Amino acid sequence: MPITQIGGALVADDETLERAAEVTAEVASHGIAGVSINTVTGETLELDLHLSDFLLNVMAGLSNGSVSITGLPEEVTTTTAAEMLGISRPTLMKRIAANEIPGHKVGSHTRLRTEDVLRLREAEDAKRTQAFNKLRRIDEEFGALG
Known part of the structure; x- marks a missing residue:
């Protein structure tokens, strides 16, 4: 399984980490206009630039080892x-x-x-x-x- 949940953590396999590195390198060389998600019902969801950037930063962090995500305190x-x-x-x-x-x-x-x-x-x-x-x-x- 490419991504497994263990407790509150998501763990990715080596192949997923390699693919994350490839995608982030590709985006780094071309820039980002946005990310689209295709649902199982055939719909396409367009993410705004901030959320797209967030997801790509998560992938970049994954490809470099690990990522910790938390909300900002008040x-x-x-x-x-x-x-x-x-x-x-x-x-x-x-x-x-x-x-x-x-x-x-x-x-x-x-x-x-x-x-x-x-x-x-x-x-x-x-x-x-x-x-x-x-x-x-x-x-x-x-x-x-x-």
Whole structure:
């Protein structure tokens, strides 16, 4: 059997792991537009890009050894939030003090809502993308002049 459930874990055989590696390598070389699932009734379900990407990441993780999947907690520590944002914990604490991201105390510890951290990360990713695109346009303009 290619995939077996043992307790709460799914275990894949070597052939399934090899195929997962092949598919993820193929997707890496061509990009992903989405994943479709064919049901036994003949219907085709189109998965959105986020879910398609999630499934391909699971397959990539499987092909590299093992995968652990868990949901995000409602709240995170400042250490976890800083890691999620790619900044240092002291920088995060300064941003909380400046009310750039809301935090609250649980005893003597600061906690942040995961939703707020993810929202800030998306906003900062969008700012970086805009800045990169602006630099690219400037580069193209000066490149066209020279």
